[in-house]
Amino acid sequence: MDEMKKLVAKEALKFVEDGMVVGLGTGSTTAHFIRLLGKLVMEEELEIYGIPTSYQAKFLAIESGIPVVSLDEVDAIDIAVDGADEVDPNLNLIKGRGAALTMEKIIDYRAGTFIVLVDESKLVDYLGQKMPVPIEVIPSAWRVIAEEIEVFNATAELRMGIKKDGPIVTDNGNFILDAKFERIEDPLDMEIELNNIPGVVENGIFADIADVVLVGTKEGVKKMER
Numbered sequence: 001m002d003e004m005k006k007l008v009a010k011e012a013l014k015f016v017e018d019g020m021v022v023g024l025g026t027g028s029t030t031a032h033f034i035r036l037l038g039k040l041v042m043e044e045e046l047e048i049y050g051i052p053t054s055y056q057a058k059f060l061a062i063e064s065g066i067p068v069v070s071l072d073e074v075d076a077i078d079i080a081v082d083g084a085d086e087v088d089p090n091l092n093l094i095k096g097r098g099a100a101l102t103m104e105k106i107i108d109y110r111a112g113t114f115i116v117l118v119d120e121s122k123l124v125d126y127l128g129q130k131m132p133v134p135i136e137v138i139p140s141a142w143r144v145i146a147e148e149i150e151v152f153n154a155t156a157e158l159r160m161g162i163k164k165d166g167p168i169v170t171d172n173g174n175f176i177l178d179a180k181f182e183r184i185e186d187p188l189d190m191e192i193e194l195n196n197i198p199g200v201v202e203n204g205i206f207a208d209i210a211d212v213v214l215v216g217t218k219e220g221v222k223k224m225e226r
């Protein structure tokens with residue numbers, strides 16, 4: 001599995017050109033990309049700037065020698081490279097297992113080209129098939145938001161910490177609800193519906209924004225495009 005992740009991360013380097021501003025995604029697959037990008041920047045003395053989507057991406061970029069910039073400092077993001085938890089045949093995504101979905105969506109959405117890196121286990125027939133939709137919420141409103149989500153025939157659970165007692169707290173200081181749907185028929189519609197609930201900061205459905213998905217398979221890298 002890790003080999004497949006490395007393979008797609010290497011393939012994604014082909015989209016990088018000197019002078020680019022690159023959105024740096026979160027998660028184990030993008031971590032390979034960030035390390036490889038750092039190596040490329042050093043070896044070829046490229047002028048690349050990275051915009052991280054989380055503390056994880058930021059720390060790794062710094063460690064890998066990629067100059068880091070913020071949204072305030074750039075006019076445009078050329079490409080963004082990020083992972084995903086589910087990818088449907090129309091390139092709609094579920095993201096946010098790492099709780100970084102809000103910053104990821106801001107950066108991935110703004111990028112000229114949004115490239116997604118996954119292994120083949122992430123491909124599904126429809127969104128919601130395997131994974132819940134992570135939803136970042138204002139902490140004091142989590143319970144009422146969970147009730148609102150259940151109107152859509154989903155069950156919502158407050159995500160608890162592993163090396164922390166109580167709920168996890170995102171990079172933005174919020175909570176995460178994991179909403180398990182039977183099946184998401186219309187990803188774009190559900191993405192909008194969830195964001196309409198007062199107190200929801202952002203949700204992990206990324207409908208209609210991925211341009212390219214690189215899939216690591218046992219036979220090599222497969223490319224899906226919109």
Ligand SMILES: O=C[C@H](O)[C@H](O)[C@H](O)COP(=O)(O)O
Binds near residue numbers: 026
């Ligand atoms: O918040 C986390 C992100 O959306 C990740 O990009 C996603 O969960 C995929 O992570 P991984 O590459 O580790 O499977």
